[in-house]
Amino acid sequence: MSREYDDIDVAVGDDGRAVLSLDRPDSLNALSDRMADEILDALNRVEEDDDVRVLVVRGRDGNFCAGADVGSPPAETKPHQQTRRFRRLRRLFDRLEGFPRPTVAAIEGYCLGGGCELACCCDTRVAAESATIGVPEITLGVIPAGGGTQRLSRLIGLSRARDMILRGKHHDAATMREYGFVHELTDDEGFEDALEAVVEEYLVRPPVAMELAKLTVNGGFEASLASGLEMEALATGVVFGTDDAREGLEAFRENRAPDFRGE
Structure with a gap:
């Protein structure tokens, strides 16, 4: 990995782990178009490294991702242009879901909207008990556009997904553990240790x-x-x-x- 990124950071360790960090802490790591492009590029580059056995996706400064960046909406407003934009975004989520190595979402703080959709695409989700997880798009007059209407229902069930999406609800990590979204739930103090245990488990698998x-x-x-x-x-x-x-x-x-x- 030799490329420098603006909105993410990628670190590849000697032990076989790669860590992809969303790095826009001033916006709670909101997902911008540039960040999406950078993540997609990073996934392609990380896959080329045969020594990588597991990929961790996390956010900087105590938040996973607060959703899409709605503070600076794109200039184009025509329906067909928006459709193209979100198809492009979908390629990122499809790529992460189909990434050939195990992927771990390290969820702290806010995991909302596009952040929740990003976590949906990972194989294992580790969450701190203080994390807030949800899909609030409906409260902005829109709907989840990164696969949330499809992947979330497949993970937690149709009834629960409909309730969350249609009401724009947030849940704590313990509730999302009951729903089957969170695999490993830990107190905030033990979060890094719990994450490390999952990563180490993947590192010794074939x-x-x-x-x-x-x-x-x-x-x-x-x-x-x-x-x-x-x-x-x-x-x-x-x-x-x-x-x-x-x-x-x-x-x-x-x-x-x-x-x-x-x-």
Whole structure:
């Protein structure tokens, strides 16, 4: 990673983790068009690094993302121009959801609107108990435009999603844990430790198997059961041909921790 960004920061560690930080703290890390373009570029660059095993998405200064930047609306107002803009935004969310490595949303403070939609696209969501999560777009006279009307209902159920979206409701992290949105809930003091535990868990898992498992789950979700099962069978065949599979089975027989190399 050599490019410098204006609205995000990307750090790639020697241990296999990459951290993508939304870096507009003065606007509570609101999602601007430039930030969206930068995130998309960063995802492409991070994927090119074969040593990266897990990607963490977080915000600067105690807030994840307070939503789209509505303080400086775009000049274009015609419907077809807005549609193009949000299709462009959708490419970012689709890219994050389909990112081949595990992704972790580190949710603190505000996680609203586009921030909530961004978190929806991550595989694991770790939240501090003081976090506020919601989709307030309806209170501005608009609707979620980054996949919120679709992904949120698939994560927490149609009835709960309708209630949140139509009323523009916010919930605390504990409620969103009950809804199935938050995977790991922690007090504020223990947030970094809880996040680190999840990241470390991903760092010791087999990279190829994780990539194929994610591809199979995502690809089979909207397919028929028969198609999904065939994808699973094909992916399983590939996984069993890896050195990591041999290492995992050998480690199990020898009653030791496996050393997965991504090969």
